[in-house]
Amino acid sequence: MRKSFKRIGILTSGGDAPGMNADIRSVTRTAILRNVEVMGIYRGYRGLIEGDMKLFSVRDVSNIVNHGGTILFSDRCPEFKTEEGMKKAVDMCINNKIDGIVAIGGDGTFRGATDLTCRGVPCIGIPATIDNDITSTDYSIGFDTAMNTVVEMVDRLRDTCESHARCSVVEVMGRNAGDIALQTGIATGASAIVIAEFPFDEDEAIQNMIKSKQTGKRNFIVIVAEGAPNYGEDLAVRIEKRTGIETRFARLAHVVRGGPPSLRDRLLASKMGAAAVDALLDGNSNLVICESGDEIHFMDIDFALKLDRMYKGNLAEGDLKGYNEDQIRKLKDMCNRKRRSLEKLYTLSKEISQ
Numbered sequence: 001m002r003k004s005f006k007r008i009g010i011l012t013s014g015g016d017a018p019g020m021n022a023d024i025r026s027v028t029r030t031a032i033l034r035n036v037e038v039m040g041i042y043r044g045y046r047g048l049i050e051g052d053m054k055l056f057s058v059r060d061v062s063n064i065v066n067h068g069g070t071i072l073f074s075d076r077c078p079e080f081k082t083e084e085g086m087k088k089a090v091d092m093c094i095n096n097k098i099d100g101i102v103a104i105g106g107d108g109t110f111r112g113a114t115d116l117t118c119r120g121v122p123c124i125g126i127p128a129t130i131d132n133d134i135t136s137t138d139y140s141i142g143f144d145t146a147m148n149t150v151v152e153m154v155d156r157l158r159d160t161c162e163s164h165a166r167c168s169v170v171e172v173m174g175r176n177a178g179d180i181a182l183q184t185g186i187a188t189g190a191s192a193i194v195i196a197e198f199p200f201d202e203d204e205a206i207q208n209m210i211k212s213k214q215t216g217k218r219n220f221i222v223i224v225a226e227g228a229p230n231y232g233e234d235l236a237v238r239i240e241k242r243t244g245i246e247t248r249f250a251r252l253a254h255v256v257r258g259g260p261p262s263l264r265d266r267l268l269a270s271k272m273g274a275a276a277v278d279a280l281l282d283g284n285s286n287l288v289i290c291e292s293g294d295e296i297h298f299m300d301i302d303f304a305l306k307l308d309r310m311y312k313g314n315l316a317e318g319d320l321k322g323y324n325e326d327q328i329r330k331l332k333d334m335c336n337r338k339r340r341s342l343e344k345l346y347t348l349s350k351e352i353s354q
Contacts, residue, residue, distance in 0.1 A: 004099060005036055005099045005100060005280065005281050006036065006037060006097065006099060007036065007037040007038070007039055007096075007097050007098055007099055008027075008031055008036055008037075008038060008039070008098065008099060008100045008101065008102060008277070008280060009038075009039045009040075009041045009048070009053065009093065009096075009098040009100070009101040009102070010024060010027050010028065010038060010039070010040055010041060010056075010072070010101070010102045010103075010104070011041040011042075011044050011045070011047065011048060011072060011101065011102075011103055011104065012024070012044060012070040012072045012073070012074050012104045012105060012128070013044035013045055013074055013075075013103060013104070013105040013106075013108065013109040013112065014044070014074060014105035014106045014108050014109050014129065015074070015105075015106070015129060015130070015257065016068070016069045016070050016074055016142075016257060017128045017129055017130050017140070017141055017142025017143075017145075017146075017257065018068040018069075018130070018141075018142045018145035018146070018257070018258070018259060018260065018261035018262070018265055019128060019141040019142050019145065019261040019262075019265035019266060019268065019269040020069070020070040020072075020104055020128050020141065020142070020269070021061075021064040021065060021067045021068075021069070021070060021071055021261075022064075022065045022141075022261055022265070022266045022269035022270055022273070023104050023126055023128060023141060023269035023270075023272060023273045024040070024061055024064065024070070024071060024072060024104070024273070025061040025064055025065050025270075025273070026269060026270040026271075026272070026273025026274050027102050027273040027274075027276060027277055028040075028056050028058070028060070028061045029058060029061065030273060030274040030277040030278070031277045031281075032057075032058055034277065034278075034281060036277075036281065037055060038055070038056045039053050039054070039055055039056065039096060039098055040053060040054050040055075040056045040060065040071075040072055041053045041072065041101075042054070042072050042073050043072075043073050043074065043075040044072075044073075044074050044075050044077060044105070044109075045075075045077040045080040045085075045089065045112050046075040046076070046077035046079070046080070047072075047073075047075070048080075048089045048092055048093075048101075049077065049079060049080060049085055049088045049089050049092065051092050051095075051096070053096065065261075065266055065270075066260050066261070066266075067260065068145075068257075068258050068259045068260055068261060069258065070104075074105075080112060086115055086116070086119060087119075089116065089121075090116065090119050090120065090121055093116075093121050098121070099122070100121065100122040100123065100124070100280045100285065101113070101116060101121060101122075101123045101124075102123070102124050102125075102126060102273075102276045102277065102280065103123055103124070103125050103126070104125075104126045104128045104141075105125075105126075105127075105128055105129070106127065106128070106129040106131075106133070106134060106140075107133075107134065107305060107308055109125060110125040110288055110301050110304065110305060111305065113125045113286070113301060114286055114301045114302060114305075117285050117286040117301075122280060122284075122285030122286070123285055123286060123301075124276040124277075124279050124280045124284070124285065124287050124288075124289065125276075125287070125288040125289070125301055125304075126141070126269075126272045126273065126276050126288070126289050127140040127141065127272075127288060127289070127290070128140060128141035128142055128269075129141075129142060129143070130142040130143055130145070130146035130173060130174075130180065130256060130257055131143070131173070131174045131175045131177045131179065131180070132174075132177060132179040132180070133174070133175060133176065133177035133179070133308075133312075134288075134304070134308065135304070135307045135308045135310075135311040135312075135334065135335070135338055136288055136290045136299045136303075136304035136307055136308070136334075137288075137289075137290040137291050137292070138290075138291050138292050138293070139264075139268060139291050141261075141265055141268055141269045141272065142257070142261070142265060143179065143180070143265070144262045144264040144265045144268075145259060145260075145261045145262045145264075145265045146173065146180055146256045146257065147180055147183055147184050147187070148262050149252075149255070149256050149258075149259055150170075150172050150180060150184040150188075150252060150256055151184055151187050151188055153170075153252060153255075154168075154170055154184065154188040154190075154221055154223070155188065157170065157221070157250060158188070158219050158221060161218070161219035161220065161221065162218050162219040164246065165218040165219070165245070165246065166219065166220070166245065166246045166247065166248060167191075167209070167219075167220035167221070167222065167236075167239055167240070167243075167245045167246070167247040167248070168220070168221055168222070168247070168248050168249075168250055169222045169224060169232050169233075169235055169236040169239065169247060169248070169249045169250070170221065170222065170223050170224065170232075170249075170250045170251075170252060171224045171225075171226055171232040171249070171250070171251045171252065171253075172184060172223060172224070172225060172226065172252050172256060173226055173252065173253065173254070173256045173257065174225050174226055174227060175226065175227065176196060176227040176312070177197075177225075177227060178193075178195025178196055178197050178198075178225040178227055178342070179342075180225070180256070181193055181194070181195050181223045181224065181225035181227075182195055182225075182342065182345050182346060182349065183345065184223060185221075185223035185349055186345065186348065186349045186352070188221055188223070189221065189352075189353075190221045190222060190223045190349070190353065191205070191208065191209055191212065191220045191221060191222055191353055191354070192205035192208075192209075192222045192223075192353060193222070193223045193224075193346070193349050193353075194222070194223070194224040194225060194228050194231060194232070194235070195225040195227060195228065195346070196225060196227035196228050197227075197339075197342055197346075198343070198346050200228075202235070202238070205222075206238070206239060206242050206243060208353065208354055209239070209243050209245065210242075210243050211354075212354055213243065213244075213245060220239075220245060220247075222235065222236075222239070232249055232251070233249045236248065236249040268291060271291075271296055272289045272291070272296065275289050275296045275298075276289050279298060284298070286300060286301045286302070287299065287300060287301060288300075288301050288304045290304075303327070303331075306319055306320065306323070306331060307331050307334055307335065310331050310332070310335050311334075311335045311338055311339075
């Protein structure tokens with residue numbers, strides 16, 4: 001342990017995700033066990049700039065492991081993106097004797113963490129977003145709970161679909177990533193799944209529904225990712241017109257982000273929280289905690305952000321400046337691994353959809 005670490009801060013930023021509170025609990029209790037104080041920073045980077053924080057005890061994080069949302073709240077903070085805002089944040093860390101920060105959230109949170117690290121405040125990032133769109137980790141905190149929420153709701157919709165011989169077109173969250181839609185579509189036995197990552201053959205899907213109806217199928221579920229914007233409602237109209245199946249559209253929206261975290265998310269959050277504290281106290285910074293094959297490991301935040309941009313096709317000119325051939329090859333290999341995994345699931349979904 002580095003003796004210079006007497007107090008660390010913890011904040012949550014971006015969209016809330018089930019399991020964030022379990023993460024806060026793990027970070028706090030691990031740090032206190034290591035004789036390091038923990039300052040809970042409210043409202044993300046805005047709270048850091050404004051000094052909205054409190055020294056946490058073990059009791060402050062009792063009975064929160066099963067709660068959704070985040071007890072530290074979250075907020076958007078355009079000011080933090082400016083030099084003046086970052087200076088305020090650094091000064092606030094100095095004034096409150098915060099030696100380092102654990103930042104919980106998504107890619108925007110990580111960019112803020114690396115900005116602070118560059119200005120002398122060591123940071124460790126923990127991925128928490130229901131979208132599971134952090135390419136560096138197989139699972140982000142909140143993803144499993146969100147999928148379970150979708151499965152429960154779609155199962156309920158199916159009961160009505162079966163009773164009335166209907167189709168439900170269900171739009172689920174995920175921002176530009178189709179992970180929630182794809183995995184819940186398979187888990188709920190959807191007749192079709194629409195995600196932005198792969199072209200959707202609407203004619204084929206509708207013909208398959210007509211054939212299934214002719215063989216006696218009464219209920220139909222179609223899962224649409226919000227990354228295919230404004231598609232689901234129009235699709236519902238076309239399905240009813242072309243199949244004769246009464247069709248309804250449902251947008252689950254932000255209800256998918258709420259609720260008690262699942263066992264998997266509580267466990268993942270607890271593991272990542274403890275790993276983040278130990279990484280920080282070991283003298284590391286500018287890292288994101290990742291999970292791959294049930295193993296926790298670390299990745300440089302800058303590398304993780306470049307990986308994310310490469311996978312999503314958002315690399316800007318000069319983003320890979322300074323990267324050698326081996327590093328670029330590694331980025332490409334990781335992107336291909338993610339795409340292959342998604343493609344296998346998408347192929348499976350089509351093979352068993354009838």
